Amino acid sequence: MPYTEELKNLIKAVEKTRPQRLARKKQGEEFPRMSLDEVEAILKKYHPDYKEEGRRELKVGPSKGYQIAQEFADLLEAWSRINPDKIDLSRVDIETDVLIIGGGGAGTAAALLAEQNGARVIVATKLRHGDANTMMAEGGIQAATKIEKDSACLHYLDTLGGGHFKNEPELVHTLVTQAPEILRWLEGLGVMFDKFPDGRLHTLLGGGTSRKRMHSCGDITGIEIMRDIRDEARNRENITVLEFAPAIELVLNEHGHCAGAILYNLETEEYSVVKARATILATGGCGRLHIQGFMTTNHYGATADGIVLGYRAGLKLKLLHTVQYHPTGVVYPEQLEGILVTEKFRGAGANLVNIGGEQFVNEREPRDVESAAIIRECLERGKGVPTPTEKLGVWLDSPMIDTLMGEGAVEREFPGKFIVYQRFGIDISKEPMLIYPTLHYQNGGLEYNARGETSVPGLFIAGEVSGGVHGENRLIGNSLLDVLVFGRVAGESAADYAKDKARDGGLSLQHVEDYHRELEKSGIVTDRVTPILLPDYANPEVRERQLTARHAEK
Amino acid sequence: MADRERKVTDKEKTAGTGKVKLIPVYVMGKRYLVPETLTIMKALEYAGYRFIRGCGCRGGICGACATVYRKPGDYHIRVGLACQTVVEPDMYLTQIPFYPANRASYDFAQLSDSPEEIFKLYPEVFRCIACNSCTKACPMDVQVMDVISAVKQGNIERAATLSFSCIQCGLCVSRCMGELPQYHIMQLARRIYGSRIAPRAEHLNEAVEAAKGEKCQQALEKLMKSDIKQLREIYQSREIEPEMAGEDWTPAKRDDL
Numbered sequence: 001m002p003y004t005e006e007l008k009n010l011i012k013a014v015e016k017t018r019p020q021r022l023a024r025k026k027q028g029e030e031f032p033r034m035s036l037d038e039v040e041a042i043l044k045k046y047h048p049d050y051k052e053e054g055r056r057e058l059k060v061g062p063s064k065g066y067q068i069a070q071e072f073a074d075l076l077e078a079w080s081r082i083n084p085d086k087i088d089l090s091r092v093d094i095e096t097d098v099l100i101i102g103g104g105g106a107g108t109a110a111a112l113l114a115e116q117n118g119a120r121v122i123v124a125t126k127l128r129h130g131d132a133n134t135m136m137a138e139g140g141i142q143a144a145t146k147i148e149k150d151s152a153c154l155h156y157l158d159t160l161g162g163g164h165f166k167n168e169p170e171l172v173h174t175l176v177t178q179a180p181e182i183l184r185w186l187e188g189l190g191v192m193f194d195k196f197p198d199g200r201l202h203t204l205l206g207g208g209t210s211r212k213r214m215h216s217c218g219d220i221t222g223i224e225i226m227r228d229i230r231d232e233a234r235n236r237e238n239i240t241v242l243e244f245a246p247a248i249e250l251v252l253n254e255h256g257h258c259a260g261a262i263l264y265n266l267e268t269e270e271y272s273v274v275k276a277r278a279t280i281l282a283t284g285g286c287g288r289l290h291i292q293g294f295m296t297t298n299h300y301g302a303t304a305d306g307i308v309l310g311y312r313a314g315l316k317l318k319l320l321h322t323v324q325y326h327p328t329g330v331v332y333p334e335q336l337e338g339i340l341v342t343e344k345f346r347g348a349g350a351n352l353v354n355i356g357g358e359q360f361v362n363e364r365e366p367r368d369v370e371s372a373a374i375i376r377e378c379l380e381r382g383k384g385v386p387t388p389t390e391k392l393g394v395w396l397d398s399p400m401i402d403t404l405m406g407e408g409a410v411e412r413e414f415p416g417k418f419i420v421y422q423r424f425g426i427d428i429s430k431e432p433m434l435i436y437p438t439l440h441y442q443n444g445g446l447e448y449n450a451r452g453e454t455s456v457p458g459l460f461i462a463g464e465v466s467g468g469v470h471g472e473n474r475l476i477g478n479s480l481l482d483v484l485v486f487g488r489v490a491g492e493s494a495a496d497y498a499k500d501k502a503r504d505g506g507l508s509l510q511h512v513e514d515y516h517r518e519l520e521k522s523g524i525v526t527d528r529v530t531p532i533l534l535p536d537y538a539n540p541e542v543r544e545r546q547l548t549a550r551h552a553e554k
Numbered sequence: 555m556a557d558r559e560r561k562v563t564d565k566e567k568t569a570g571t572g573k574v575k576l577i578p579v580y581v582m583g584k585r586y587l588v589p590e591t592l593t594i595m596k597a598l599e600y601a602g603y604r605f606i607r608g609c610g611c612r613g614g615i616c617g618a619c620a621t622v623y624r625k626p627g628d629y630h631i632r633v634g635l636a637c638q639t640v641v642e643p644d645m646y647l648t649q650i651p652f653y654p655a656n657r658a659s660y661d662f663a664q665l666s667d668s669p670e671e672i673f674k675l676y677p678e679v680f681r682c683i684a685c686n687s688c689t690k691a692c693p694m695d696v697q698v699m700d701v702i703s704a705v706k707q708g709n710i711e712r713a714a715t716l717s718f719s720c721i722q723c724g725l726c727v728s729r730c731m732g733e734l735p736q737y738h739i740m741q742l743a744r745r746i747y748g749s750r751i752a753p754r755a756e757h758l759n760e761a762v763e764a765a766k767g768e769k770c771q772q773a774l775e776k777l778m779k780s781d782i783k784q785l786r787e788i789y790q791s792r793e794i795e796p797e798m799a800g801e802d803w804t805p806a807k808r809d810d811l
C-alpha cells in the first residue's frame with residue numbers, strides 16, 4: 001500500500017531536516033559514535049538479548065541451567081512428536097552412508113563433499129531443496145582474496161572483534177584460512193561473482209571489517225550460490241534428495257553413536273526410519289520463532305528444529321543466548337514486514353531519523369548497537385513513527401542517496417528493493433522507508449569442533465544450527481562463508497567416518513525416552529510437541545474453529 | 555461457514571486486527587473474505603490455510619509461490635508470486651507450487667564453453683516459437699524469450715547475464731508453447747558462463763596459497779595464543795581501509811598482514 005496521508009504528513013519532517021543533514025554529510029560530519037561504556041549501557045537496557053523477562057533457565061537436558069530465550073526454552077522443554085515405543089526400529093526404510101538433514105547451503109555443500117569422498121548420500125529436507133536462509137542472502141560472502149592488502153589474520157581479528165572475542169579460535173582459524181578456497185571452488189562451479197573486466201573480484205566494506213572483503217553477485221548472492229551448488233548436487237548420481245521430509249528425531253544405536261533419523265512426510269504424515277553410518281545436521285536458523293514477538297527476515301522453515309534434535313541426542317548448547325536482530329527490517333507496508341533492508345543503504349549515505357526528522361545514532365555502529373538505539377528511540381523516547389498497523393518504526397532516509405550519488409542511484413544500486421517497494425506504490429528514491437529491527441540470525445547453536453564433529457560419534461553439524469565460530473555476534477558476510485566451509489568440512493569428515501569408523505549396532509530411541517522421563521521429573525507441565533517444523537499464521541478466529549481432535553502424538 | 559462469510563460482506567466489517575476492509579477472493583473457486591491489504595500468501599493463511607508447498611522465503615526470491623489468477627471481466631490470465639502480490643476483490647486464484655520440467659543431467663567438469671553443449675543437452679531449445687508467453691509470465695521481469703534466443707544464437711554470455719535474476723519459479727515453463735524447461739536451460743548457461751567464459755579471478759590462486767602458507771599460519775597461531783587484552787589492543791589499532799579508497803589502495807601498516 002502506498003503511504004497513508006498521515007504518513008505522508010509525517011514525512012514532511014524528514015524532508016525539512018534533509019538539506020541540513022545532507023550538508024553535514026558532505027562535510028564529513030558524523031553523528032557521534034557511542035563510547036564503549038555507552039554501548040554496554042544501551043545494550044543492557046534495550047537489546048532484546050539482555051531483557052530478563054525474555055530469558056529463562058533450562059530445566060532439562062545437557063545444558064540445564066543455561067539461560068536462553070523463552071522461545072528456545074519452550075522448544076526444548078517439550079515432548080517429542082513421536083512416542084518412541086510406537087516406532088518399529090527393526091524396519092529400516094532407507095539405508096545410506098551419509099544422511100544429511102537440511103538442504104540449504106551447509107547441507108548441500110556437505111552433500112557434494114561427502115559424495116566426492118565416496119559416500120552414498122541422502123539429503124532429507126523440510127521444504128524444497130534450497131528453500132533456505134542461504135537463498136535469501138543479499139549482501140555477500142567474506143574472504144581475504146587480495147593479498148596486497150588483506151590476509152586471513154585480519155579476517156580472523158575482525159571476526160573475533162565482531163563476536164565480542166567469544167568465538168572459538170580453532171573454528172575461526174578454519175573459517176578464515178579456507179575462505180579463499182571457497183571462492184575458487186564456487187567460481188569453478190559457475191558462480192557469477194561481480195568482477196572487473198580483468199576478472200578481479202569486486203570487494204566491499206562491511207560493518208566491522210577492516211578491509212573491503214565482501215564478495216557479491218549483484219544483490220542476490222545467496223540465490224546465485226544456492227542454485228549453482230544445488231544444480232551440481234542434482235548432477236551427482238550418489239546424492240538423493242528427499243523433499244518435504246523433515247527429520248523429527250535423531251536415532252542413536254546401542255553404542256550411543258548416531259545412526260540416522262526419523263523422517264516425517266509432511267504430505268502423507270508418515271514417519272520413516274533412515275539408517276545411516278554418519279549423520280550431518282544442517283537445519284539452519286530460528287527466525288520463525290519470532291523471539292519476543294519480533295518480525296523476521298528468515299525463510300518459512302527457520303524453526304530451529306536442529307537445536308531440538310541435537311539437544312535431545314545429547315549435544316550441548318553454545319552461545320545460544322544471543323540472536324542477531326538486523327537493525328533495518330521493513331515495518332510498513334505490512335506486506336513486506338520483516339524483510340531485510342541491507343546495510344548498504346546506510347553505507348550509501350541514508351540517515352536513520354525519528355519522527356521529528358532528527359538523527360539519533362551513528363549509522364555505522366555494529367548491528368546490535370544500532371538495533372538497541374532504534375528500540376530506545378521508539379520505546380523510551382517516544383520518538384518512533386506510528387504505522388497504520390499500530391506498530392512503531394523509524395525512517396531510513398533513502399532519498400538522500402540520490403542526492404549524494406546522483407539521480408537514479410537508488411534504483412541502480414538497489415534494483416531489488418526499488419521494485420518491491422514500487423509494487424506497493426512507494427518510490428524509495430523520493431520517500432523514506434519505515435523500518436524497525438527484525439530477527440535475523442542465530443549467533444549460537446550446538447557445540448562442535450573444527451572437523452564438524454560433535455560429542456556424539458557419528459553426528460556432525462554445519463551452518464547456522466551450530467554455535468561458536470561467530471562468538472556472540474556474527475559479522476556480515478561471514479555466514480555464507482561459514483555454511484560453505486563447515487558444510488564441506490562436515491561432508492568430508494562424515495564420509496571418512498562412514499568409510500571405516502562407524503560401528504554398527506541396534507537402533508535406539510532410548511535418548512528420547514530418557515528425555516521424556518527427565519521432563520516428567522522436572523515438573524514441567526506442558527502439551528508442547530517439538531520440533532514445530534512450520535510456523536502457524538492462521539487468523540486466531542479461524543484457529544478457534546479448527547477443532548479436529550489431534551490424535552495423541554506424544 | 556458460508557453464513558459467516560455472507561454476513562460479513564454485507565456490512566464490510568472491519569477485521570479484528572486493524573481497521574481494514576475485508577474483500578472476497580476465490581481460492582481455487584472457493585470464496586473467502588480477507589483483509590484487502592494482504593498479499594495472496596498472507597490472505598490464504600488468514601483464511602486458515604497452512605502452507606506445506608507453495609511457500610519458501612516469503613520475500614520474493616525463492617520461487618516457491620508461483621500463482622495464477624484471473625480478475626472478473628478481464629480475459630487475461632495473470633501470474634505472480636503469492637508472497638509479493640496483494641489481493642484484489644473477486645480475484646480467482648490458484649498456486650502452482652510445482653510444475654514438471656525435465657532437467658538434463660551432466661558431468662559439469664567435462665563440459666566445454668561451446669553452445670553445442672547446451673544444444674546437445676536441451677535440443678528442445680529449438681522448439682521455441684518465439685511467442686513470448688514466457689516473458690509475459692515472468693514475475694521477475696526476466697526477458698525469458700530473449701534469453702532463449704541468445705542460447706539459440708550461441709551467445710551464452712548474453713543468456714547468462716539476461717537471466718541472472720531468475721528465481722526458477724517455473725511460471726515460464728507452465729506457459730511455454732514449445733514445452734521448454736527454460737529455467738534449467740538458463741541455469742546451465744549461467745554456470746558455463748561463470749566458470750568457462752567470464753574472465754577468471756586469477757588472484758584467488760595466490761590468496762589460497764597465502765592462507766595456507768607458513769607465514770600466515772604462524773601469525774594466526776600467535777593470535778590464537780593471545781589473551782583477550784592483547785587481542786583487543788591489536789584489534790583496536792588495526793588500520794581500516796577507507797570506504798572511498800580505490801581498488802589500488804594498500805595499507806600503511808604492513809605488519810597487520
Ligand SMILES: Cc1cc2nc3c(=O)[nH]c(=O)nc-3n(C[C@H](O)[C@H](O)[C@H](O)COP(=O)(O)OP(=O)(O)OC[C@H]3O[C@@H](n4cnc5c(N)ncnc54)[C@H](O)[C@@H]3O)c2cc1C
Nearest residue numbers: 102104106132133134137139140247284463464477479480
Ligand atoms: C534475508 C537474509 C539475508 C542474509 N544475508 C547474508 C549475507 O549477505 N551474507 C551472509 O554471509 N549471510 C547472510 N545471511 C545469513 C545466511 O544466509 C544464513 O545464515 C546461512 O545461509 C544459513 O545456511 P544453513 O545452510 O545453515 O541454513 P539454511 O540455508 O537455512 O538451510 C537449512 C535447511 O534445512 C531445512 N530444515 C530445517 N529444519 C529441518 C528438519 N527438521 N529436517 C530437514 N530439513 C530441515 C530448511 O528447510 C533449509 O532448507 C542472510 C540471511 C537472511 C535470512
Ligand code: FES
Nearest residue numbers: 610611612617637
Ligand atoms: S515464497 Fe519465495 S518467492 Fe514467494
